[in-house]
Amino acid sequence: xxxxxxxxxxxxxxxxxxxxxxxxHGRDKDGMIPLWAGEGxxxxxxxxxDAANAALAGGETFYTWQRGIPELRAALARYYGRHFGQxxxxxxxxxxxxxxxxxxLAIDAVAGHGDEVVYLSPAWPNFAAAAGIAGAxxxxxxxxxxxxxxxxxxxxxxxxxxxxxxxxFVNTPSNPTGWTADRETLAAILDLARSxxxxxxxxxxxxLFYYGGKRAPSFLDVADAExxxxxxxxxxxxxxMTGWRVGWLKVHPExxxxxxxxxxxxxxxxxxxxxxxxxxxxxxxxxxxxxxVERARAARDIVCDRLLATGRVxxxxxxxxxxxxxxxxxxxxxRKAAFDIIDHANVGLAPGTAFGAGGExxxxxxxxxxxxxxxxxxDRLARWIEKA
Numbered sequence: 471x472x473x474x475x476x477x478x479x480x481x482x483x484x485x486x487x488x489x490x491x492x493x494x495h496g497r498d499k500d501g502m503i504p505l506w507a508g509e510g511x512x513x514x515x516x517x518x519x520d521a522a523n524a525a526l527a528g529g530e531t532f533y534t535w536q537r538g539i540p541e542l543r544a545a546l547a548r549y550y551g552r553h554f555g556q557x558x559x560x561x562x563x564x565x566x567x568x569x570x571x572x573x574x575l576a577i578d579a580v581a582g583h584g585d586e587v588v589y590l591s592p593a594w595p596n597f598a599a600a601a602g603i604a605g606a607x608x609x610x611x612x613x614x615x616x617x618x619x620x621x622x623x624x625x626x627x628x629x630x631x632x633x634x635x636x637x638x639f640v641n642t643p644s645n646p647t648g649w650t651a652d653r654e655t656l657a658a659i660l661d662l663a664r665s666x667x668x669x670x671x672x673x674x675x676x677x678l679f680y681y682g683g684k685r686a687p688s689f690l691d692v693a694d695a696e697x698x699x700x701x702x703x704x705x706x707x708x709x710x711m712t713g714w715r716v717g718w719l720k721v722h723p724e725x726x727x728x729x730x731x732x733x734x735x736x737x738x739x740x741x742x743x744x745x746x747x748x749x750x751x752x753x754x755x756x757x758x759x760x761x762x763v764e765r766a767r768a769a770r771d772i773v774c775d776r777l778l779a780t781g782r783v784x785x786x787x788x789x790x791x792x793x794x795x796x797x798x799x800x801x802x803x804x805r806k807a808a809f810d811i812i813d814h815a816n817v818g819l820a821p822g823t824a825f826g827a828g829g830e831x832x833x834x835x836x837x838x839x840x841x842x843x844x845x846x847x848x849d850r851l852a853r854w855i856e857k858a
Contacts (some may be wrong), residue, residue, distance in 0.1 A: 679707065
């Protein structure tokens with residue numbers, strides 16, 4: 471036996487990322503337009519970085535509040551008041567080491583060995599992998615695809631539930647499909663969870679990247695205070711802070727001590743100077759976010775119009791997030807094709823196979839970049855499609 475064989479099965483079986491594989495292949499290629507990762511091209515705005523730099527220079531380098539500094543938690547309460555029209559206490563928020571950490575803590579709190587967690591697929595692969603590492607079994611329920619776009623059949627969720635099910639994970643607006651649940655669908659999922667005594671882990675990270683209004687529908691629009699919902703979120707997307715690794719959980723005040731304990735035994739608190747930057751993002755970043763959403767809307771339209779004009783692409787303009795998830799007529803091995811597109815079109819896409827059940831045959835393109843790059847990438851990709 472090797473050292474590998476002595477590791478926990480959950481660690482040994484943690485899957486490699488199908489997104490990282492294509493990134494590693496094309497990362498150093500001259501002239502590459504990288505649309506494979508879920509982030510924009512802008513550096514963090516100065517008003518955010520300056521706040522973090524000032525805190526760092528001021529000596530905020532010591533151990534800090536496990537739940538997050540009071541100023542950040544108060545700023546999160548103000549953010550929800552502005553964007554969701556509801557009043558929440560600062561005690562309902564926990565600062566985390568990014569959205570992924572928030573998801574991991576949520577899973578750790580509600581599911582483990584012998585349990586099942588249902589999630590909607592195609593999906594960002596990290597959730598299912600995190601559930602598996604925790605010992606739970608991730609159970610995909612595929613979204614439906616028609617000429618009108620992606621939809622969620624709540625009856626399919628119900629059919630996937632078993633006595634072992636402990637939670638339903640819902641990401642809306644969705645990475646990678648852009649599917650965005652309407653209020654009625656959210657209410658139906660919540661009613662199902664209530665009837666079965668299940669938790670909902672609500673990933674609403676893209677709620678402001680919504681092209682049908684000021685924000686996407688949220689479970690907050692249909693939930694009661696006592697519902698079993700854990701909200702996970704991140705500063706990464708809205709405020710161009712992917713590398714900062716700062717996120718948050720919104721939980722019932724009754725659960726604060728539990729999640730403080732989980733924070734203590736995972737990362738022992740988010741660095742205080744990073745949290746100062748997060749406060750600046752929340753309190754001063756609404757205009758920046760609005761500008762990014764409008765730019766993403768324009769980029770979405772460029773990509774969709776150019777690819778659909780080839781006559782060989784199956785694509786519905788996404789209602790939310792900043793991804794185009796599409797099929798190319800005649801292309802079945804999307805992983806192989808993604809490498810070929812890197813080599814011959816100098817555009818980086820993520821293969822749909824990286825996003826699990828329902829992603830077969832698709833590609834994901836992140837269009838959250840400056841418009842001239844999106845135009846150039848769309849033209850390159852269209853030429854590749856026309857020759858393929």
